[in-house]
Amino acid sequence: MSSASPIVLHDIPTKDPQRCWSWNTWKTRFILNFKGLDYVTEWIEYPDIKPTFEKYFPDETEFTCPTIRLADGETYLMESSKIAARLEADYPTPAIHLDLKSPQFDQLIHNLRAAMIPLRPVYIYLVLTRLLSDKSTPFFSTRRAEEIGMSVEQYHQECDVEAAWEEAGKGFSGLTAMLKANGGPFLTGQTVGYDDFICAGVLLFFKTLGDDVFAKLVKVSGDGGEAIKDLLEAVEPWSKRNSY
Template sequence: MTPPIVFYDIPSTLPNKAWSPNTWKTRYALNYKGVPYTTVWVEYPDIEPLCRDIGATPTSTKADGRPHYTLPIIHDPSTGLVVSDSTKIAAYLDATYSDTPRLIPFGTMGLQRAFEAAAQSLLAPVTQYGHPAANAKLNPTSEAYIRRTREAMWRKTLEELTPKGAEDVVQWAKVKEGFGKMDEWIGASGEGSAYIMGDAPCYADMWIAGYVVWIKLILPDKWEDMKLWHGGRWATLLQNLEKYETVM
């Protein structure tokens, strides 16, 4: 029997360890397709050495020109391939395991990429809440690494990044506005549509769900507000995809 796919994720102190919105996208995808996999947990300082060791492709370039390595990454022993980036992983899984439910319907990769770029822009306001809250849930090694590198980059402490008082009201309203636009996109598929392409989930829905479950896990007070937004759209999305949240 072929060994399962190795899925590299970042651990936290949460009960099931999984927390990252980006790796959640791949976890949803693997579980949805029913492809056997096992999780290997990697602390932040160990990501770049791991990637270089297994031959993973960097996902971007740092400001100083050096390659930037991120998770998720999968290594598929059945093909020997290592794939970086959650969207590329979804495309790989569709191509390699074509007898399982598709994540990206035929002919829609361009649309999926366009959606991703537009949604990423809409979700920018939530990161000022998410980065500090997520860092508080990391194991000590990763927490110290993220604090050191991000505070040097942003020139402020993580605590200073979180909006407070009147600024919190303004910024959280922007988060709601961004999710409201995505609610409109889903609603455009037809009255009562649960997913962006209608009745069945696709990778774009898992992309959104990655961020929604992230907020639920690391910002529980904000989630109490968010789960009521847009007719309960986001709480319903997580309920619908809950069966694909298994951590293996």
């Protein structure tokens, strides 16, 4: 197949109007948009992921998005960090400054985990009830119930939501401190990189869950949301394309 074939990004859609929501697929979409690469989005619902991809990854047992097909029309890659490394190698300009072993990356992941883990009962429930289509909701509900040992609804009901947000604020305020450390809007100051895309993808995920959810994030961010809003505004040239 011709090397002129567009890259194919396999992404999980929301209900109509379909758009990107997952922080994991945002990582790849940001790179494609930032580098100005020729790509198309192929939406894939949760129950279709395994039957679609298992033939391309015969040694794998778990199948996820993002998955991309490269411009050669034959090579498939799964898992966001592997995709990032390959795209940076194949298309080095403009650079995303990929360094998954840097102190900054380690601190970013530490803060993201501190923010996300307490809120897992909240966002899993909201993904199920607000975002996913009717085709994906039964699969998502069943799989998450298997993982957590109870229904998604019970998981959410047993969560002290206000306490969860208060705990998550430790992580979000940590992100705010990182963004302010070098003057913003990006983590290193004026130069955008892959770490910023990871951070922005998480913020966009919460924004997609609803204005009420994002308002709570802003409240616990440590500075009234100034730094995270500055980041989202700065990455807007590469987040506008989220539906095709």
